[in-house]
Amino acid sequence: xxxxxxxxxxxxxxxxxxxxxxxxxxxxxxxxxxxxxxxxxxxxxxxxxxxxxxxxxxxxxxxxxxxxxxxxxxxxxxxxxxxxxxxxxxxxxxxxxxxxxxxxxxxxxxxxxxxxxxxxxxxxxxxxxxxxxxxxxxxxxxxxxxxxxxxxxxxxxxxxxxxxxxxxxxxxxxxxxxxxxxxxxxxxxxxxxxxxxxxxxxxxxxxxxxxxxxxxxxxxxxxxxxxxxxxxxxxxxxxxxxxxxxxxxxxxxxxxxxxxxxxxxxxxxxxxxxxxxxxxxxxxxxxxxxxxxxxxxxxxxxxxxxxxxxxxxxxxxxxxxxxxxxxxxxxxxxxxxxx
Numbered sequence: 001x002x003x004x005x006x007x008x009x010x011x012x013x014x015x016x017x018x019x020x021x022x023x024x025x026x027x028x029x030x031x032x033x034x035x036x037x038x039x040x041x042x043x044x045x046x047x048x049x050x051x052x053x054x055x056x057x058x059x060x061x062x063x064x065x066x067x068x069x070x071x072x073x074x075x076x077x078x079x080x081x082x083x084x085x086x087x088x089x090x091x092x093x094x095x096x097x098x099x100x101x102x103x104x105x106x107x108x109x110x111x112x113x114x115x116x117x118x119x120x121x122x123x124x125x126x127x128x129x130x131x132x133x134x135x136x137x138x139x140x141x142x143x144x145x146x147x148x149x150x151x152x153x154x155x156x157x158x159x160x161x162x163x164x165x166x167x168x169x170x171x172x173x174x175x176x177x178x179x180x181x182x183x184x185x186x187x188x189x190x191x192x193x194x195x196x197x198x199x200x201x202x203x204x205x206x207x208x209x210x211x212x213x214x215x216x217x218x219x220x221x222x223x224x225x226x227x228x229x230x231x232x233x234x235x236x237x238x239x240x241x242x243x244x245x246x247x248x249x250x251x252x253x254x255x256x257x258x259x260x261x262x263x264x265x266x267x268x269x270x271x272x273x274x275x276x277x278x279x280x281x282x283x284x285x286x287x288x289x290x291x292x293x294x295x296x297x298x299x300x301x302x303x304x305x306x307x308x309x310x311x312x313x314x315x316x317x318x319x320x321x322x323x324x325x326x327x328x329x330x331x332x333x334x335x336x337x338x339x
Contacts, residue, residue: 009186010041011154013048013088013145016065017056020072021214022286023199023207026255029076031193032158036083043083044152044318045073047311050088050095050144054137070307072217075296080310088148090315093322098147100329104177105143113142114165146170151322153186160198164190181332184325199255200248202230218297221287228252228283229276238274249278256285 012032020029036043047069052062066087078085088094110116116139120130142165149157149170157167167190174185198206201213208214215227231248244250244266253265268278300307330336 007040007042008155009044009153010035010156010158010191011044011046011149011152011188012158013046013051013148014069014073015048016052016062016069018061018065018209019068019214020217021207021209022217022252022255023201023214025076025217026199027160028158029073033073033077035158036078044154045078045083045085046091046148046318047087048148051141054135054141067301067304067307070311071297071300074300074307074310075218075293077293080314084152084314084317084321085310086314086318087311090311091151091318091322093319093326094144094147094151097151097322097326097329098144100333101146101150101173101177102140102143104180105140105146105173109169109172110139110142113139113169114162115141142166142169143173146173149188150174150185151325152318153321153325154188155186156191157188158191158193161192164192177329181329184329184332200251202227202232202248204232204248217290218294221291224287225283228279228286231279233275236272236275238277239272241272242269242275244269249275249282253278253282253285256289261285 012028014028032043032045035041036045047066049062049066052065056062056065070087073085074080116134119134119138123130123132123134145166146169149167150173157170159167167188171187174187178185201207201211202215203211203213205211205213215224219227231252233247233249234242236242247269250265250269254262257265265273265278265281
């Protein structure tokens with residue numbers, strides 16, 4: 001008799017604002033899909049459309065982004081049969097749990113949230129009221145994130161360093177709830193993989209929608225080539241040695257290349273490869289990895305009803321977990337039938 005493998009429950013949320021880009025792919029999507037294929041993981045992936053409302057009040061953009069992000073994950077190999085893949089707003093237990101957690105969350109804890117403090121600092125620098133333009137969505141969104149995590153009792157939450165605080169807040173809130181009402185929640189752990197690259201954008205800063213310096217993931221070949229050609233480089237001529245460690249072109253190459261290819265390109269930089277040639281080779285490398293997924297993506301985007309069916313089936317799977325847990329929480333806090 002073989003010993004069963006103890007699985008970790010891993011949860012990943014993707015906010016539905018904007019179009020996925022190469023930085024999202026390298027930093028989050030590719031490693032998450034690889035992790036979902038491990039027998040040691042039970043993986044939950046959700047489209048965080050309630051979170052999108054915090055920073056985007058354009059209904060058409062939220063809707064389009066939801067479609068693009070769903071198609072992206074599926075096109076890149078996420079298997080909805082092997083994971084729980086759902087839209088946040090299709091699981092009504094999440095906002096109900098969020099309210100219960102709000103009632104257990106100290107305001108002082110929310111005052112220390114990085115996003116809120118950052119927005120206040122900007123207002124003060126501009127001579128405005130500290131809370132100008134700050135909504136309750138922004139202020140309390142760590143509680144919604146806690147509800148996302150605790151609803152499925154995730155053990156591990158892969159995040160960037162800037163999100164570690166929110167997972168720690170989820171632990172604090174879960175511990176307080178457990179103290180008052182008995183153990184209902186697993187205390188989650190943030191997982192940060194320092195080996196995963198944070199890609200630079202066209203201008204050399206971190207690739208981010210906020211900076212407008214991204215390379216969208218599923219551009220046509222011609223558009224992809226144009227974007228790669230726009231990557232900022234210095235004025236060194238062909239034949240002059242170039243520093244790979246300060247080059248966005250080389251960093252992108254490293255994110256897609258094998259070890260041997262990285263070594264070969266490093267030597268080419270030392271030998272003075274022309275910027276135009278390095279960008280040409282970079283395009284060929286990136287395109288070779290994404291061309292099949294691009295076809296899948298375009299096919300999925302033409303079949304939104306099929307994606308909707310996948311999401312609805314995912315919601316059914318998700319609610320097999322969320323409904324029993326919420327029922328336990330309701331009973332624990334005293335919301336139950338009169339007898």
